[in-house]
Structure formats: C-alpha cells, structure tokens
Amino acid sequence: MSDTRDTQRSGAGPVDSDLVSLDAGELARRIHAGEVSSVEVTRAHLERIEAVDGGIHAFLHLDAEGALAAAEAADRAIADGGPVSPLAGVPVAVKDNLTTTDMPTTCGSRILSGWRPPYDATVVKRLRAAGLVPLGKTNLDEFAMGSSTENSAFGPTRNPWDTTRIPGGSGGGSSASVAAGESPLALGSDTGGSIRQPGAVTGTVGVKPTYGTVSRYGLVAFSSSLDQVGPCARSVLDAALLHEVVGGHDPCDQTSVDAPLPPVVEAALAGARGDLAGVRVGVVAEFSGEGYQPGVLAAFTDAVRTLGELGAEVVEVSCPAFSYALPAYYLIAPSEASSNLARFDAMRYGLRVGDDGEHAADEVMSLTREAGFGAEVKRRIMIGTHALSAGSYDALYGKAQKARTLIVRDFTAAFETCDVLVSPTTPTTAFPLGERTDDPLAMYLADLCTIPSNLAGNAALSVPCGLSADDGLPVGLQVMAPALADDRAYRVAAAYEVARGAGDHPRIPELRALETSR
Amino acid sequence: MTATVESAPYTVEEVCEQFDPVMGLEVHVELNTATKMFCGCANAFGAEPNTHVCPVCLGLPGALPRVNGTAVESAVKIGLALNCHVRERSGFARKNYFYPDMPKNFQISQYEDPIVFDGYLDVPLDDGTTWRVEIERAHMEEDTGKSLHIGGATGRIHGADYSLLDYNRSGVPLIEIVTKPIVGAGVRAPEVARAYVTALRDVLRGLGVSDVRMDQGSMRCDANVSLKPKGTEEFGTRTETKNVNSLRSVERAVRYEMGRHAGVLLSGGTIRQETRHFDEQSGTTSPGRPKETFADYRFFPEPDLPPLEPSRDWVETLRAGLPERPWERRARIQTEWGLSDEELRDLVNADALDLVADTVDAGAPPEAARSWWVSYLAQQANTAGVTLPELAITPAQVARVVALVAEGTLTNKLARQVVDGVLAGEGEPDDVVAGRGLAVVSDESALTAAVDEALAAQPDIAEKIRAGKTKAAGAIVGAVMKATRGQADAARVQELVLERCR
Amino acid sequence: MSDITRDDVAHLARLARLAVSDEELDVFSSQIDAIVDTVSRVGEIPDDVPPTAQVVPQTNVLRRDVREPSLSNAAALSGAPAAEEGRFRVPRILGEGA
Numbered sequence A: 001m002s003d004t005r006d007t008q009r010s011g012a013g014p015v016d017s018d019l020v021s022l023d024a025g026e027l028a029r030r031i032h033a034g035e036v037s038s039v040e041v042t043r044a045h046l047e048r049i050e051a052v053d054g055g056i057h058a059f060l061h062l063d064a065e066g067a068l069a070a071a072e073a074a075d076r077a078i079a080d081g082g083p084v085s086p087l088a089g090v091p092v093a094v095k096d097n098l099t100t101t102d103m104p105t106t107c108g109s110r111i112l113s114g115w116r117p118p119y120d121a122t123v124v125k126r127l128r129a130a131g132l133v134p135l136g137k138t139n140l141d142e143f144a145m146g147s148s149t150e151n152s153a154f155g156p157t158r159n160p161w162d163t164t165r166i167p168g169g170s171g172g173g174s175s176a177s178v179a180a181g182e183s184p185l186a187l188g189s190d191t192g193g194s195i196r197q198p199g200a201v202t203g204t205v206g207v208k209p210t211y212g213t214v215s216r217y218g219l220v221a222f223s224s225s226l227d228q229v230g231p232c233a234r235s236v237l238d239a240a241l242l243h244e245v246v247g248g249h250d251p252c253d254q255t256s257v258d259a260p261l262p263p264v265v266e267a268a269l270a271g272a273r274g275d276l277a278g279v280r281v282g283v284v285a286e287f288s289g290e291g292y293q294p295g296v297l298a299a300f301t302d303a304v305r306t307l308g309e310l311g312a313e314v315v316e317v318s319c320p321a322f323s324y325a326l327p328a329y330y331l332i333a334p335s336e337a338s339s340n341l342a343r344f345d346a347m348r349y350g351l352r353v354g355d356d357g358e359h360a361a362d363e364v365m366s367l368t369r370e371a372g373f374g375a376e377v378k379r380r381i382m383i384g385t386h387a388l389s390a391g392s393y394d395a396l397y398g399k400a401q402k403a404r405t406l407i408v409r410d411f412t413a414a415f416e417t418c419d420v421l422v423s424p425t426t427p428t429t430a431f432p433l434g435e436r437t438d439d440p441l442a443m444y445l446a447d448l449c450t451i452p453s454n455l456a457g458n459a460a461l462s463v464p465c466g467l468s469a470d471d472g473l474p475v476g477l478q479v480m481a482p483a484l485a486d487d488r489a490y491r492v493a494a495a496y497e498v499a500r501g502a503g504d505h506p507r508i509p510e511l512r513a514l515e516t517s518r
Numbered sequence B: 001m002t003a004t005v006e007s008a009p010y011t012v013e014e015v016c017e018q019f020d021p022v023m024g025l026e027v028h029v030e031l032n033t034a035t036k037m038f039c040g041c042a043n044a045f046g047a048e049p050n051t052h053v054c055p056v057c058l059g060l061p062g063a064l065p066r067v068n069g070t071a072v073e074s075a076v077k078i079g080l081a082l083n084c085h086v087r088e089r090s091g092f093a094r095k096n097y098f099y100p101d102m103p104k105n106f107q108i109s110q111y112e113d114p115i116v117f118d119g120y121l122d123v124p125l126d127d128g129t130t131w132r133v134e135i136e137r138a139h140m141e142e143d144t145g146k147s148l149h150i151g152g153a154t155g156r157i158h159g160a161d162y163s164l165l166d167y168n169r170s171g172v173p174l175i176e177i178v179t180k181p182i183v184g185a186g187v188r189a190p191e192v193a194r195a196y197v198t199a200l201r202d203v204l205r206g207l208g209v210s211d212v213r214m215d216q217g218s219m220r221c222d223a224n225v226s227l228k229p230k231g232t233e234e235f236g237t238r239t240e241t242k243n244v245n246s247l248r249s250v251e252r253a254v255r256y257e258m259g260r261h262a263g264v265l266l267s268g269g270t271i272r273q274e275t276r277h278f279d280e281q282s283g284t285t286s287p288g289r290p291k292e293t294f295a296d297y298r299f300f301p302e303p304d305l306p307p308l309e310p311s312r313d314w315v316e317t318l319r320a321g322l323p324e325r326p327w328e329r330r331a332r333i334q335t336e337w338g339l340s341d342e343e344l345r346d347l348v349n350a351d352a353l354d355l356v357a358d359t360v361d362a363g364a365p366p367e368a369a370r371s372w373w374v375s376y377l378a379q380q381a382n383t384a385g386v387t388l389p390e391l392a393i394t395p396a397q398v399a400r401v402v403a404l405v406a407e408g409t410l411t412n413k414l415a416r417q418v419v420d421g422v423l424a425g426e427g428e429p430d431d432v433v434a435g436r437g438l439a440v441v442s443d444e445s446a447l448t449a450a451v452d453e454a455l456a457a458q459p460d461i462a463e464k465i466r467a468g469k470t471k472a473a474g475a476i477v478g479a480v481m482k483a484t485r486g487q488a489d490a491a492r493v494q495e496l497v498l499e500r501c502r
Numbered sequence C: 001m002s003d004i005t006r007d008d009v010a011h012l013a014r015l016a017r018l019a020v021s022d023e024e025l026d027v028f029s030s031q032i033d034a035i036v037d038t039v040s041r042v043g044e045i046p047d048d049v050p051p052t053a054q055v056v057p058q059t060n061v062l063r064r065d066v067r068e069p070s071l072s073n074a075a076a077l078s079g080a081p082a083a084e085e086g087r088f089r090v091p092r093i094l095g096e097g098a
C-alpha cells in the first residue's frame, strides 16, 4: 500500500518513482512476481486519475468498482499459480467507441449518451480474457471525427504537457491518459491518424496495425475500410505486448486477416538491442517543407540521423500520389461515415427528440440527428452524402478510390527499395485549444502524414522523438511498414527509443497548468 | 376475374388493339437457410417478436455482417437453374435509405456486380407452348423487419398513431430475381406473368432453397407494366405494382394495370411513374405514397465484406447437382407411366405426383401406386381433412402394401384394412398384418377343411355343383370367405370347391 | 469553387435526416463548399486508374449456416427509447420505404 500513499502524496507532481510511472511490462513483472498486487496497481492509477483527470478530462467514464473487481480476479489467478497472460493484472483504458457491456459507450456523442451495449467488442473480450484491468472509457472526438478531441460532446481533453493545448485526436483521451500516468496502456482506433497523431503530441507511443489484423467487431464504425484498433503506451515494448493481446484473426469480422499476427513483441525486444544494420529506411520526401514546424523537422532530422547511427541505411523516397491522400480521405471517410451513422435514428437505442405524438418517425429522426450530432459530424455526413449521390459519385467518391490505388502503388514501389518509411507523425506540435475549431481544413492538415497508411492499409506507428526546440512540446516519429510487416516498424521504433534514451525531460510531464485549467 | 377486368376501363383485348404491353417482373424470394444472411440468428417465420435478433441484425453500433455461405450457394444454384452466368468476382453494396424497419438505414444488397446474370426461363403456358422469359440478374440481399401500425384506420399505415417494430425478419436472406423487359406477349401478357411466377416457384421448390409461400411472403412479386403504342419502339412510362401475393393476383394485377394505363393514355392523360398497391378484394391497384424526391440510394461497395470469387469447380459441381426442371420431369413421367393428360393433371392438382413417384421408386408398379394415391388414400385424406402429403403414410409404406398384395399375402380388401392400420398409427404394414391377423389363409388343409365344412352344411348346393352347375359354387365360396373372415384367396377357394365336387 | 449552394446543402441535410437550422445552413454551405472544392483535386486522376474500395487481401470469407445464440427480448429492447409488447415503439411511420 505504500505505493498508493506515495501517489496520494505526489498528487499531480513528478511521479517517476510511483507505480503509475512504470511501464506495463515492468508492472506485470512485479505483479506476477508478487512484489505488488494488481489491486494496489489499480488503486494507484484510480488515485492518479482522481488527482489529475479534473485537469485533463481523459476519461468519459470511470469504473473503479469493476476495475478493482477485475484486479482482484487477476490477483487470485496469479496466486493460484496457473498460467497467466503477460499483461494479467495491468490496468488499461478503453476508447469510448469500443463496446463494453459493463460501461456506457457514447463515442463522445450526445446521440449515444448513456447507451449500454448488450455485447463486448472482440478486443475488449480479449482484454478481459487476458486478465487486464479496464479502468474506464476515454474521451474522443465525436465518432472519432477530429484531430483534437475538441469535437467531443462532453468537453475537450487537455494535453498533459500543456493543458491549454489539444491532446490530438480523435483518441486524445487514450493518449492523454497514458501520457499523464492515469493508465499505463490504452486502446485507440485509427482511421486517419487517431492513434498516432495523439501519440505524437502527447509524447507517447501509438500504433495503427495492418488493416484487418485487429478485430473491428464492436468498434463503432466511422469509416469501415480505414478503421483499425491499436495500442497506446509509453514504450514500444508495452505497445507490442498490448498489440499481441488484442490482435489476431476474429471470425466476427470478415475483413479480419486469417493469418498469424506478426511477432511484434519479439521484434520490439530485438530492436531494443539497438542494432539496425542492413535495415533500409526511406525518408518520404513529400512530408517536409511548407506547413511543417521547424522544431518538428529538426527533431525528425535528429531521429533520422540516430537511425543511421544505429546502422540503418537511410535513403530518400518520393511518393507523389501522397498529395492525393488528404482529398481522397476526406471523400472516402465521410462517404462511409454517412452510411455508418445512418443507424443513429432514435428508433432502437440512444437519444430520441420530438416524440410528442405529433411528429412522424421521419421527423423524429431528423430532429434527433440534428440535436444529437455535433457540427463536424453533420458536416462529414453531408459531404459523404454529396460524394455518393448520383450526380457526383464518379467525380468524387469514384476518383477518391482511384487515388487510393495510386497511393497503394507508391507504397508498393517504396517498399521495394525500403524496409520501412519514416516521416514526422504530424506537421506541428500540439496546437492551442480552439485554434482550428472554426477552420476544418486547417484541422485536417494534422493528419497529412498519417492518412496514407490508412488508405493503403499498411502498418504505421508513432514513437516519441523528443521535444520541439521552439515550444518544448513532444514530437513524434512515424515509422511505416508494409502490410503484415508490423514487426519491422516495432523493431526500428524500439531501437530508436533505446538510442534516444530518456531525453532531457521527464517521461510523464509535471502537470503545471493543472490548477489554472481546473 | 372478369369482374376485375371490367372494373378497369379497357379489357386486355381492347388494350392490345392499340398498344403493346411491356412487363418487368421482380421477384423477391426468402431463402430457407437455417440462419440469417449476415448473422447466426434463426431464419424462422412466426416467432415471438424480437427473439431472433442480435447486434448484427438489430444494426447495433459496432456490429459487423458475416456472409452465410449456404445463402451464397443457394443464389448460385438459382442462377444456374435460370441459365444465368455466374460472375467470377462479385461483391456486396450498400443501398442507403432511411426506413424504421431497416435497422442500419441501409440494406446490404448487390449493385453493379450481382452474383448471377443474363439467363432465361422457358415458361410453359396453358396451351402447352412455352414462352422464354429472359432474366436480367439475380442478387443477394437482406430482408427488413416488420412494422405493426397501431391506432388509426385498423392497423393500416395511414392514420396510425404509432408503430411497433419486430426485427425477427431483419436480415433474412433474400434473392431478388429481375427479368428483362417482357415484350410481344400482347393479350397473353397477364397469363405469361402468372406462368412465369408459377414456373419460377416450381423451379425454386425443386431446388429446395425456399418455401416459396406467397401467402407468407417468402415469395413476393413486383410487377412493372407499361404500354407502348403499336409500331413504336419507345417504352411507355411504367408503374410498379407491389403487394401482389398470389399467383392469381399476378395475372389480375397485370391485366388491371394494362387496362388502367390504356384508359389514362387514351383519354389524353399521362402515366405517373409510381409504386402502386394491389388490392386482393377489388382486384384493383392504388397509388402508394409518392417519394419526396427521386430516390438516390447512394450505392457504394460494402466495406465490411470481402469480394466473392466462386471457383469454376464449385460452380460446376453445383450445376451437376441441379434437379430436373419440374415440367420436364412431368413430361418424362407421363410418357414413362403412359398417363393421359387428364391423369397427369389430376396427379399434379392432387399434389400426388411426388408421392406416386416416390412410391414407384420404392418398387411399386406405376399403375398400382397411382391408383392407391388418387383413389383410396385421396378419400382418406378427404375425410380426414388433410392434404395427401400430410396423410400419415409414406410412399415406402404404400409400396410395401402393394407388394403384399402382389405376393398374395393380402387381398385388396385386406390391403385397405392394412392402410387404415398404418394411418391409425399401428406401425409398418407388416406390423398391422401381424397385429390384426390379416394375412390371407394360404394353408391348403385349413382351406380344404373349410370347403368340406361348407359343402356339408349345404348338401343341396353341393349336389348342384356335382351336377355341373358350377355357378352354384359361388355360394360355397361366399360361405368359406365368411368363415375365414375374408382372409382367404377367393379364386383359390373356387378351385378347391370344384375339385372337391369332382 | 465547387459551387455547392445553400439549397444543395439543404437538400443534403434532408437526405441525411438532419433538421439543420438556417444559421447552420449558412455556415455549413460555405464550409462544405470550401472542403468539396479542396477535395475535388482527385478529379485530376485519370479515369483508367482502377478503383480501390478495400485493402483486404482475402475473398470468399463465408460463415457456416449454423445457429448461434440470439439476444433475449429484454436485452434486444434494453436500449429502446420506447417499447411495447416485446417490440420497439416508434412514432407513426409515413410512406412505404423503398
């Protein structure tokens, strides 16, 4: 219990010596060795959340009771000495667009506020089966549409590094919870960068696995052909450990690939030995220059130099079709979303507005959707409706599909000469809350570098590469690998992580702006 | 029916003096798979509301569809039976429109690449000729739930206060079969329409892929009708008549719409492209509610389902396994059994063709098998108030009874008692024979004794026989049959009587 | 510009069952016009490029036609805004769907 008292004492201050600052792998080791119980670890994190989440708002729903019950179960399983999974007893936060039977699932939307699904998402089932301890549901841009978590109907999440700034999005809640030491691990979903960009701006690791390698069953769909569930963590190895818990074939998702998961944990361990001899790293020429923050480019250049020092062969590659990625994405994603979100119609679940005996079903649908959806969701639904309508299908949705083909070809060509590709994860560090809320196009630029991998379905991750010299905020290095070669990205990221070392900053920031933001 | 025609301004004959009718028939068939199209819920009719539902068929957030392999197989079989091509690569698409009985507010269907396309069906008409109906396509999709309209005009949708939704039917596998325009049928158009749907129903029943119950909605027909002035090529504006849920209604609806169109056109009016509803009672059609704007379904490829690429081998295996066309089978049976047209029609109308065929397959001669089913068993079914197929006796059992008669163990009279026993649930024919002790007395000494007894009992008659009046033997035979409770072979008894009087 | 008009957006809103306000219409029409204008760049791509709708490698992923447990009626209706006689109760339905 001493750990938890420390936590209380430390409150929002530096926490490096606390349980809440430890990696998931280390926590698991201590729990399995009986040095600390899962209940103690869980309590420590619940207290950390209690202490800091008022200023961060990473969580939409906390389930302290459920978490402690799961922790006790894990402790019992460990005490029984039976085989337990590598992360048994370790707390985890779950993005609120993954269905959970014991917690609400709102997708950050008024239209689903209070909805309790009658089924668990496959990845949530796997968390429970592996003995992890779900703490609660994390905040997100409504239906994962956004890059700042400001589109949540329940208020924004703040960046632990500077609570006047955005934590990225859509998965700002998951990344912020990990960055702030509220949870060692979190699950996110990445449709255009929603795991990687928040990871970059909060100084955490975020992985978008190869499309089809992690089940989407129970992930409330935004853009079905792009969505992918993935891990958020403070280290590459932790991400790999969580990746292997939730990943792998699921018959409930017919787009799920019936093949063994790439050995990502093994790759992370191998990478940590710090040798990248013979690895060919391609620097994507298109991802630099105008619109990129100097401090971000500087940190990225340093990272590339480090990769070279680790023995990697660094070359520059050009992917001209990537310039179509953003337009294609903002046609394909809204098109699929306009169809996926049609089910929110007030008939079977969720919000119902205007059911006064006068309004017909059709009118109640329109009134409910008007009241239940936020501006960005409405915008995208209408854009998608337009892109799919008879008059513009060929010119818009149809052409976007062709763009997708060109982007796949660019990746294929690049991966013929390179094992992995690298770029900044996002062009800037965390921007101030409110800065881009009235300018959708400016907001969309945050996903410039992450979108191509969603369109092509290959693996990509973001690993911290230090703080930007110009504002002292975290920068992310994106490592992209071919489909089903996720392990390559893990190996390179792990090697880089070790080489960079602790850097000149704490792993978990002091929450200095906490009071002001309360 | 003629009353119906009169209720429309023009008869089909009058219409066809000035117009050529053009028809397009869309038939939706519910497959009889064990589970739904995209989830493992039971595909069952008439269960308690919302008990065969799950996150998938309720369209809950996060749920994903999973294609039913048997449904795909049925779709390919149907395509092959309709002489269609099977597309090498096909896929699903989303048809987007809002409607409360459709939980996702889109229907998973097929759009540009239906699994089978370009076929035809040669449809037998009443006069024995056939009409080739060309098939545009057949594709897979999912059915909607059912809504119950409460209050207002007795459950009708208009004026209802509110509605209650049951999603048991949501996601039931549907095959939509679409014909190419049927032109040149002229006055026979209504008959062709009915004959096509009938032939299609028979084919599907033969394939065993659907219950094809129009009354239960497992087979539904939409009839598109338009008229073009004779000699012109341009098709007229068409109307789509829904809610046509019997074979007879198909014919009536087409006939009515032809007459109505002609009435409108000849009085200088124009036909509005619209959906109309057929009313069984009046035999007329009435306009459905016009859609607010032209329906733009915004089809796009279903991202949750990978494409289908049926392998050549698989398709050929299915093709090889196709059953004979029902009417071809009928023709073959008619010649094999040497049936008159009337006899065949009686069999078909009595729903006895399959039963007789199975009885023949079980070893009975066609004539015997047929007479059992159309005479004695038909009477029993009649009195029991059930259909022949529902009768509690199997073709195999009937075949066994026929065999027992043939081998002399039973007389026809006894055979009927055995059948009664089977129908009464006394077991297999042989059980009944044993149980009721119905076997013919074939023990010669016993018979001879019985004959001598009878002769002794009536010496005067015995005298007559000895005197050569063989006719008199009948009385003795009768006595013996009486004594043996009818279980003796009367012919044999006759022989014995004559022997003993020689 | 892509000339998406206020009326176009009003039409899209109707299609998408969004009872948007007049104020929203003003904002949305300018924003959507600007966005569609930007994304229309994909129009440059030649028509002979084949489309990519999905990035899943497999085909013929089929489920065996075997019953699986359904939800209980109570669980099915658990999220319903209104229910009656084991059914979802909804406002009166106009029209016939499609």
Ligand SMILES: [Mg+2]
Pocket: B109, B141, B176
């Ligand atoms: Mg249809």
Ligand SMILES: [Zn+2]
Pocket: B036, B039, B040, B041, B052, B053, B054, B055, B056, B057, B058, B171
């Ligand atoms: Zn179901």
